[in-house]
Amino acid sequence: MTAEHATLLTFPCRFAIKAMGPAKRGLEAVVVEIVSRHAAGVDETALSVRESRGGNWIAVTLTFEAHSKPQLDAIYRELSAHELVAWAL
Known part of the structure; x- marks a missing residue:
């Protein structure tokens, strides 16, 4: 497994x-x-x-079926780049 795809998760997973x-x-x-x-x-x-x-911020959590680390990486990149997203975890 390459370092790029190294993860502790077993796919697919919630x-x-x-x-x-x-x-x-x-x-x-x-x-x-x-x-x-x-x-x-x-x-x-x-x-x-x-x-x-204080009502100024919200945290949105979405649970879904993930199939790979590259898929998760792409989601995090796109979320982090969006103007309404201050943090993505």
Whole structure:
């Protein structure tokens, strides 16, 4: 296994990806749209949103079926590059 594909995950697996950004700006739709481009059959009911104590930020978590580390890397790259995403975990 090359260093590029090294991971502790066994694919396919259920994977929860989280993105954080400003509240009330449509981040939920952005996360679903980006993950759906890279993973078939994304279930929007597997989406959860948590608001910060002050209400200025939200954390959006979407659980989906991941098939490879390159797939996850592509999702993280696209999420991190989006203007509404402050952090992706």
